[in-house]
Amino acid sequence: MEVSSEALKNPSESGFIQTLLERRLHRTILLYIGSAWTLFGIVQWVVNRYVLSPHLEELFLMIALLFLPAVLMIGYGHGAKGKQRWTKFEKVGLSCNALLAVAVLFFMFGNKDLGSAREVVQVIDTEGNEVERFVPKDIFRKRMAIFFFDNESGDSELDWLQEAIPSAWDTDLEQDLFLVAQPPTNYIDKFQKAGFEDGLGVPTALKRSIASEYSLSYFVAGTINKQGDDLVIETTLHDIEKGQEIASHEYTGASVFNIIDEMTVDLKSDLDLPKKHIEETKDLPVVDLLTESEDAMKAFRDGLHTLTVKRDFNGAAVHFEEATQIDPTFALGHLHHYIVMIQQGQMQQAMQSLGKAQQHNYRLPEPVKYLIKVAQLNLTGNQEQALEATKQWASLFPDDMQAHQILGMLHSLRGEYDDAITAYRNMLAVDPFQDQTDLQVGALLQEIGKTEEAIDHYTAFNEKYPERNDGLKRLANVYYTQGDLDKELETQMKALSVSPNDPSAVRSVGETLRNQGEFDKSLQRYQSALTLSTTPAEQIASHMDLGSYYWYRGQHQDAINAYNTGLDIVQESSSAIEYLVRRTGLVNNYYEAGYPELAQEIADETINSPIAKQFPDLAAIAADASSYLLAKQGNPEEGLRLLAEAETFVESSGFNALKSLILYARAFVLIESEQYEEAKEVMENYLELSPHSVGGHNRMGKILYETGDYRAAKKSYSQALQFSPAGPTSLLGMAKTEIALGNTEEAKAHLDKALLTLENADETSKTAKEARELLAGM
Numbered sequence: 001m002e003v004s005s006e007a008l009k010n011p012s013e014s015g016f017i018q019t020l021l022e023r024r025l026h027r028t029i030l031l032y033i034g035s036a037w038t039l040f041g042i043v044q045w046v047v048n049r050y051v052l053s054p055h056l057e058e059l060f061l062m063i064a065l066l067f068l069p070a071v072l073m074i075g076y077g078h079g080a081k082g083k084q085r086w087t088k089f090e091k092v093g094l095s096c097n098a099l100l101a102v103a104v105l106f107f108m109f110g111n112k113d114l115g116s117a118r119e120v121v122q123v124i125d126t127e128g129n130e131v132e133r134f135v136p137k138d139i140f141r142k143r144m145a146i147f148f149f150d151n152e153s154g155d156s157e158l159d160w161l162q163e164a165i166p167s168a169w170d171t172d173l174e175q176d177l178f179l180v181a182q183p184p185t186n187y188i189d190k191f192q193k194a195g196f197e198d199g200l201g202v203p204t205a206l207k208r209s210i211a212s213e214y215s216l217s218y219f220v221a222g223t224i225n226k227q228g229d230d231l232v233i234e235t236t237l238h239d240i241e242k243g244q245e246i247a248s249h250e251y252t253g254a255s256v257f258n259i260i261d262e263m264t265v266d267l268k269s270d271l272d273l274p275k276k277h278i279e280e281t282k283d284l285p286v287v288d289l290l291t292e293s294e295d296a297m298k299a300f301r302d303g304l305h306t307l308t309v310k311r312d313f314n315g316a317a318v319h320f321e322e323a324t325q326i327d328p329t330f331a332l333g334h335l336h337h338y339i340v341m342i343q344q345g346q347m348q349q350a351m352q353s354l355g356k357a358q359q360h361n362y363r364l365p366e367p368v369k370y371l372i373k374v375a376q377l378n379l380t381g382n383q384e385q386a387l388e389a390t391k392q393w394a395s396l397f398p399d400d401m402q403a404h405q406i407l408g409m410l411h412s413l414r415g416e417y418d419d420a421i422t423a424y425r426n427m428l429a430v431d432p433f434q435d436q437t438d439l440q441v442g443a444l445l446q447e448i449g450k451t452e453e454a455i456d457h458y459t460a461f462n463e464k465y466p467e468r469n470d471g472l473k474r475l476a477n478v479y480y481t482q483g484d485l486d487k488e489l490e491t492q493m494k495a496l497s498v499s500p501n502d503p504s505a506v507r508s509v510g511e512t513l514r515n516q517g518e519f520d521k522s523l524q525r526y527q528s529a530l531t532l533s534t535t536p537a538e539q540i541a542s543h544m545d546l547g548s549y550y551w552y553r554g555q556h557q558d559a560i561n562a563y564n565t566g567l568d569i570v571q572e573s574s575s576a577i578e579y580l581v582r583r584t585g586l587v588n589n590y591y592e593a594g595y596p597e598l599a600q601e602i603a604d605e606t607i608n609s610p611i612a613k614q615f616p617d618l619a620a621i622a623a624d625a626s627s628y629l630l631a632k633q634g635n636p637e638e639g640l641r642l643l644a645e646a647e648t649f650v651e652s653s654g655f656n657a658l659k660s661l662i663l664y665a666r667a668f669v670l671i672e673s674e675q676y677e678e679a680k681e682v683m684e685n686y687l688e689l690s691p692h693s694v695g696g697h698n699r700m701g702k703i704l705y706e707t708g709d710y711r712a713a714k715k716s717y718s719q720a721l722q723f724s725p726a727g728p729t730s731l732l733g734m735a736k737t738e739i740a741l742g743n744t745e746e747a748k749a750h751l752d753k754a755l756l757t758l759e760n761a762d763e764t765s766k767t768a769k770e771a772r773e774l775l776a777g778m
Contacts, residue, residue: 028075036064062108066101070094142271143180143433144218145187145211146170148199149233153226161224161256162200164301165233168257171332172264172286174365178273180431182214185308189535198309204238212240213468215433220267227252233259237270246270256294257287289363291327299323300333307340311536311573316340324356331360335372343575345611351379367393367400374406379614383653386410394423401427401434408440413617415656417448435465442474446481454478469495469505476508481692483722488512503529503538507545514549517726517757522549536573540566544582554728554761554768556593563589580606581618587625591632594764603629607642616653619646624665636673640666660689667699676707694720694727701733710740728754728767735774744778751775 039060073093146166151158163184170183184191184199190210191199204221211219217240225232230252237247247270251259264283291297303319306312320337324330334357341350354375361369370393377386387410394403404427411420424441427434438461445454455478461471472495479488489512496505510525526549530542543566550559563586570579584606590599606612607622623646627639643666650658663686670679683700690696701716714737720730731754738747754771761768 032071070097143216147221148184149222151224160298260286291330293327296323296327329360331357331363413655469498503532515724540569554758554765556762556764584625616650616655619649620658620661631669631672636669639669713737726757728757
């Protein structure tokens with residue numbers, strides 16, 4: 001049937017459907033869809049074959065959709081037999097369609113990486129050769145949380161799998177650079193704060209909330225059942241942004257290790273990792289990385305549970321040792337036993353376990369081998385070689401977070417702050433969501449005096465994590481170092497408004513109020529923080545800060561009681577090393593509060609500890625405590641000798657960041673022995689390193705006062721009061737200086753303010769006693 005040209009121009013004359021058929025629009029649409037589908041398959045193949053951006057697939061589909069109106073317009077106007085002229089409507093319509101498509105594509109894809117999903121990095125291997133490594137671009141990494149599985153079988157014999165499966169799975173996933181998985185042990189404090197002591201049975205909503213807080217895109221949960229003699233494991237993958245489950249799988253088998261290997265394969269597929277990448281990536285069976293023995297894995301799980309949930313270091317050591325006795329080649333078990341032993345100060349056993357981990361390092365991924373090498377070099381006193389090994393590690397594995405983290409830490413300990421910032425920024429370049437590292441960069445900028453840059457850094461952090469208060473708390477500290485206590489308090493209140501139940505934010509407000517002399521409000525904040533503290537770490541910090549409040553006010557016994565309560569929790573929930581360090585840090589408090597025998601016992605225990613001879617930081621802390629007591633006992637020469645030994649150890653290790661502690665301790669010994677000129681030189685060096693130290697300015701003020709330089713002494717005490725206006729030591733020093741300068745009224749005002757701070761001070765407070773006597777004699 002022939003259709004006239006007039007009918008084509010006026011479809012109503014011949015029927016719309018008939019006109020569409022005559023114009024063969026259906027054929028045009030089918031041809032377009034078929035061609036687009038074929039081309040989309042080619043695009044998918046290219047993306048996977050060359051590991052290109054997955055956004056290219058979205059881009060192609062959007063192009064196909066956006067140009068569909070143009071295809072319909074062309075098909076309708078030119079699909080009939082014969083030649084049709086281009087109309088003005090078609091020309092305008094096609095131009096508008098093209099402009100609209102370009103605008104939409106620019107809006108949707110203008111800021112997206114459409115190139116390769118990987119980048120080539122030139123690195124130096126352990127032989128000094130330059131090699132190329134393909135590293136995933138950060139934007140294409142898949143970040144997820146793995147939570148403990150739930151045992152729904154009713155068989156308690158399978159309970160160990162609830163924690164063992166996520167732990168083993170995390171180890172298996174570490175082989176793929178495109179996957180960034182965080183194991184459930186990272187969230188123990190979060191679980192316990194929410195009332196789930198062991199992290200089991202956590203609701204999906206809480207899992208989603210925790211994963212979102214850590215800026216992760218996915219989380220994985222699972223269940224455990226039994227079917228005859230076989231395990232039945234079910235996993236579910238959740239998309240956090242969409243708030244829904246996007247994949248689930250069920251696995252049945254007798255071997256949990258084989259099931260974990262299957263889980264890894266399916267997860268990579270569910271997350272749409274490039275097929276070419278999957279083919280190229282080494283994916284060893286999980287038994288090659290851990291152990292073939294389920295009994296050994298069970299003991300290892302018991303160790304992790306005892307360490308992370310119960311915080312029982314000695315108990316954890318027993319389980320890790322059992323795991324390695326069952327399978328002597330269990331390298332990761334040996335490594336964890338080393339970690340626990342070093343934390344407990346058991347050097348000999350720690351070295352033995354580290355040696356066994358090294359002996360069986362064929363079971364470990366390459367980055368973990370570097371970790372062992374660095375640990376061995378540090379323990380044997382080869383800090384320079386340890387630093388070089390860490391540099392090689394970070395260079396060879398630029399995607400390895402732990403390498404950059406350790407490199408940054410080593411540079412920080414050596415006082416090489418610019419290098420530390422570089423290491424941490426390299427880490428953030430690989431993974432911008434390493435939030436604690438992000439904060440550490442700000443702290444280092446502050447340390448080297450780049451205050452404005454630190455403020456900008458923390459401000460950017462706050463914009464990046466608007467629902468968190470970490471950056472605000474650090475920003476408040478910057479204002480403190482500027483002596484702007486009002487702005488410090490204002491920023492702290494902002495942090496508190498973001499997280500009203502955060503004990504650390506409440507304590508920070510309490511400290512600022514204390515420094516400003518708002519004692520009732522300050523004490524209320526400290527007590528509130530103690531009530532809000534639910535985890536051992538929070539409780540320790542709250543008790544210790546409450547002790548500092550009482551000490552500030554000369555209430556020595558109340559302070560000691562608070563300190564002791566905090567130490568009891570440390571002893572129950574932390575390592576022996578942490579307990580040793582915290583207890584040693586209170587030696588001068590015990591002495592001044594009237595417990596000289598206890599102070600001596602603690603100092604002797606620390607300085608004679610084998611581990612204090614192994615680690616420079618512990619050596620410096622031990623020398624500080626012992627030299628303090630020796631100075632008080634009239635033996636400054638021995639105190640200075642101990643400090644000189646510690647300084648030599650610190651310098652040989654390169655850990656220059658510890659010098660400020662030694663300088664501060666040396667100045668005290670020199671002041672006690674009335675060697676003021678030498679003390680002045682030492683304190684000048686100290687204040688260059690720590691310009692915001694209240695104690696440092698007070699000690700310099702005392703030196704200047706004793707040498708008769710009263711105006712300079714007044715300036716030093718004024719600087720201390722800038723940071724802590726209600727500080728009794730600074731106020732007493734100012735009063736004595738004003739008296740020496742003949743300013744009696746100003747001196748009286750300072751004494752009145754000091755005694756307001758010390759109104760409930762104990763008899764052991766020498767500052768309170770001297771202030772009262774001085775005021776009475778005026």
